[in-house]
Amino acid sequence: MSVLVLMRDAGDELSLQALAFARSLGQATGADAEPTAFTIDGPYAPASWGQTVADLVTARSPRAVIAPGTERGNEVMAHAAAILDEPLSANTTAFTPGDPPTVTRVRWGGSLLEQALLRGGTLLITVAPHAVGAAPAGVTPEVVPASHHALALAPTERVGASSGGVTLEEASVVVSGGRGVGSAEGFAVVEELAGLLGGAVGCSRAVTSAGWRPHTDQVGQTGTKVAPEIYIACGISGATQHMAGCKGAKKLLAINSDGEASIFAHADYGVIGDVHAVLPAISAEIRKVRGA
Amino acid sequence: MHVYACVKRVPMTGGRITLTDDQRAISTRHLGFTVSPHEECAVEEAVQIVEREGGSVTVLTLGPSESEEQLRDMMAIGADRALHLLTDGEEWDPQATAAAIVTAIRADAQPPDLILFGNESADAGNYQVAVRVAHALGLPCVTGVKAITIAGGRARCEQEVPGGRDVYDAPLPSVVAVKEGINLPRYPSVPGRLRAKRKPLEASSPERPAARLEMTRLELPPDSGKQVKILGRGPEAAPAVVEVLAELGVL
Structure with a gap:
């Protein structure tokens, strides 16, 4: 059985961490050797992107779908999990095979770790940022067109772009x-x-x-x-x-x-x-x- | 407008987390409890919307009997009534939590126009209950929201993204998950607290389904192993600080 990895793009650091996580999960569960990386083509609309992941799961029956634990990664996977009625382990740091498998995930923004049994037909997992090292760049993700979802909303405009100056995120x-x-x-x-x-x-x-x-x-x-x-x-x-x-x-x-x-x-x-x-x-x- | 705000009782962790002996919970012997920060803002936002648009605010929680304290706190800052989905203290996973909330909202004689959540709970941080509730009720959902404007039967929601805010124009009813910073929650006043004691609180005890994400054990992350180097006391430490800044190349 295959492992799918939702990437933002081929060079994205957190997506490459998700790919590395997927590789070790694949090896641990005896899935096909190399995970299938994919990106979603189309303007961002959370429910539609979630439906895209759900459609891939229905069509390909993967063992797991892995995504980076970013705001968007968590949002898309939450929609996919809701559509599929499957559990989702968000911000995961480790995976231990078993029946059911055990995940380790962060609580309290990283001040605490949780071990949990993940009872999913397909394992839906987002990977906590910087919990694992990134896979080397070089993979060419499959481009999957976005599916349609009747409840999907898409952003209509972007406002409040930062007006220069040192931002907190970027400051040294x-x-x-x-x-x-x-x-x-x-x-x-x-x-x-x-x-x-x-x-x-x-x-x-x-x-x-x-x-x-x-x-x-x-x-x-x-x-x-x-x-x-x-x-x-x-x-x-x-x-x-x-x-x-x-x-x-x-x-x-x-x-x-x-x-x-x-x-x-x-x-x-x-x-x-x-x-x-x-x-x-x-x-x-x-x-x-x-x-x- | 009838606005729902869903909240969770969590411990105030302070500086250091200690676990219970069975490692299944945070030791709360010396801790107070509060509502997750994002959710406190959800209640404040609901109260502000109803102050402008008219209507009422229902605050809902799923948690042990002690969670009544948080429901009364939220009624003290302006929620009109409370729904308490009682648990025996065992943790409910996100799917079970969402299902219980959906059942409670469907049973309400007055359906909500807007259902507010915090973006993620302070403790478990599963990032999914709001989205699951939206899908189950067949409603649109916006998460990560830092501003809401109600006009013409729609909610203009600004979602925080790197480099700005994305605007979503959501029809009502909708589900919106907000983040701290959307407002500055008010402190409960003494009259507010007195009024909260008399506001209606309905409790029910839903059945807990089998967990599909089942927490088995908590653990503290490995110690950073850091040993602090004290550079000095008071202003006399300044030259040593500047030396460190120079070493790090940030001077």
Whole structure:
């Protein structure tokens, strides 16, 4: 039996991770050696794309369909699972064959893992981003025309394209403030340091809930996921909600007046002190080093 | 407009998650409970829509008897009534959850014009209950929504995508899964809490079907093994910080 892989395109990193996952699932279950990669041709319409996957399942009876655990991947596979009335394991990190097989999937934005039995006629799985290494590029996906679904909605326009400036997702430095910053005005010291480093300003959920910063600045499980070279967490305690958004950072510097704060367990570097004393000193030191 | 908002009771995890001895749940001995963040925004959005358009808000949950606390909280911020699908505390998988919600909505004498969900629950994060409910009821569905405008019997929904927002023009009734950031949920007032105690709450006990995605065990991800290097205390640490920034090449 075959394994199908829904890819965004032939070079997409997360799709290649899904392909790698599919290969190891195929080997573990004794399916045909090489999974069949495919893309869907046609404007994006979630229910239609879900119907496309469902039609492929009906026509080819694969053992499994694998997709990347992106917003779109999860959305399309949810539609396919609903149409087929099959279970779906979203954001999966591992697969263990068996009858039924066991999947490992992420909970709490990655702060917890779940093992679950997946009782599907066809195994529908999305792969958590960066849970497995990517397969080498070079596969040529089959192009499948989108099916029709009576309830399908498609986007009518795109609005609010970003207006330049460093975005949180792309910034190589993120300076983020938490409850310890104290107020909306208190973010001036955070903005100053971010500006000096050409970085973006982030914040914790406590800050957006207090109305100090807009939600677009929030880093966390329900905010933006960031992956900078260094993440500077200022006055942030290190709740699981927040760490789910910044665990992609290469290095983490925590500045907190509470030396026992759980953020230090996730940090590479730490400074124990009040952000309003430490951040201006760092900014002044940068100016001094640069001779300005 | 009759707007449904579906919510889930989840623990407030704080800084560190510990598991029960049988590894089937988070140890909640020292934790409070809340509604998943996206879902709290779904309730706030429902209340705001009804404040503008008129109508009523029904908040629905599937969960143990303790979930009444979350239903009362949501009625305190403006939901008019609550439906409680009682469980014995065992976890329901997404298909079973969706089926129970569909049965409850179909049984409602006043069918909803709009059914709101959170995009994914804070704990299980299965990303599918809203979509399953939509298909079962034969309704269109939009997910990942950061803005809703109701006009002319339609819901204009803005879905967050990389580089902007895609606009979906959904006919009513529809199912819409929202994300935190669509609004800033209000805090319950004292009069709101008092009113919530007297608002109608209907409970029923649906039968749990066999799970097809059956959680067997939870585990903590492997420790990052990180050992923090303390660069100093207070402003005196600044030169050491700048040295690290220079080493990382971000200066």
